[in-house]
Structure formats: structure tokens, C-alpha cells
Amino acid sequence: MNGYTRLTGFLTAALLTLSACSSGSSDDPVAMPNPADYQSHTGPFRSEQVEIVLQPTERTEFKAVMAEDQVMMYQWYSLSPVYVDFHGHDPDDDSYWYRYDEQEAATSSYGSLVAPVTGEHGWYFRNDGDQEVVIQLRVAGYFDSVRNLGIFPTPES
Numbered sequence: 001m002n003g004y005t006r007l008t009g010f011l012t013a014a015l016l017t018l019s020a021c022s023s024g025s026s027d028d029p030v031a032m033p034n035p036a037d038y039q040s041h042t043g044p045f046r047s048e049q050v051e052i053v054l055q056p057t058e059r060t061e062f063k064a065v066m067a068e069d070q071v072m073m074y075q076w077y078s079l080s081p082v083y084v085d086f087h088g089h090d091p092d093d094d095s096y097w098y099r100y101d102e103q104e105a106a107t108s109s110y111g112s113l114v115a116p117v118t119g120e121h122g123w124y125f126r127n128d129g130d131q132e133v134v135i136q137l138r139v140a141g142y143f144d145s146v147r148n149l150g151i152f153p154t155p156e157s
Helices: 002-022
Strands: 046-054 059-066 071-089 098-114 119-126 133-141 145-152
Touching: 046 059, 046 119, 046 145, 059 071, 059 133, 119 133
Parallel strands: none
Antiparallel strands: 046 133, 059 119, 059 145, 071 098, 071 119, 071 133
């Protein structure tokens, strides 16, 4: 009888455990308040790093081409101050653009962006100083491509 009692006790415990797992216990998932918190992507995670060298009065732009709601993380730094405008826009509609951040004389910035619109999102850098500026820029996340627009011609005074 002892073997039967032990087997019955084991089966009872197993059935109680299975019953607890299938009932509405605190182990059940809760609906997320913001479904955008989880994103599945069709392409792989990307990472790009670029060194930008600006002589006095030179300027450039570096942009990530992103679909709406794609996510990008970034960091940039320089040993010398630089003007920077972090912005985004739809390249097919120049009637508006989004400014995410603007700094007159910055040496670094770190953050992330969830693209509010499909388009180009990135940085306009300008060297207002009298010495060369070297900027290390790194972007990572889900974006279609990156565009380095090169050095723009120095504006006429």
C-alpha cells in the first residue's frame, strides 16, 4: 500500500501543479499599456560609425533613412565645441521638419530616437571655431541606410 499511497500523492501534486499553471494566476501575462513598446523588425540590427573632420566654417550633415517608428540609438563626441542641429524630415515634403535638439557649442550627445515620420533623421554639424573639429559619430538600430552628405561649400560672406 505504501507504493500506491506515494504514487497517488505524486499524481495529486502533479495535477495540482498543472491546475495552478493553467488557471488565471499572477503568472499570466498582462496586456501592455503601449503596444509600440515591443517592435518586430523585418531587417537586422545595424551599426555605423563615422569620423567627421570639419575645418573652420565647414559644415556637413549625416542622416539615417528610417521608416516611421523605427528605432535608432546614437552617440557623438568631439574634443572641440561644434554647433549641432539634430532634426528629421520627409525628403519628399519640405513644408515641415522636426527639430529634436539644437546646441550652439556642444562636445557630445547621447540618446535614442523613434522616428515620428518616414524620412531622414540626423545631424547638421557646423564648425564655428578657428580650429579643426573631429567628431566621432556612431548610430545603431533599425534604419534602412545612412547618408553622409559630405562637406558643404563654405557660404559666402
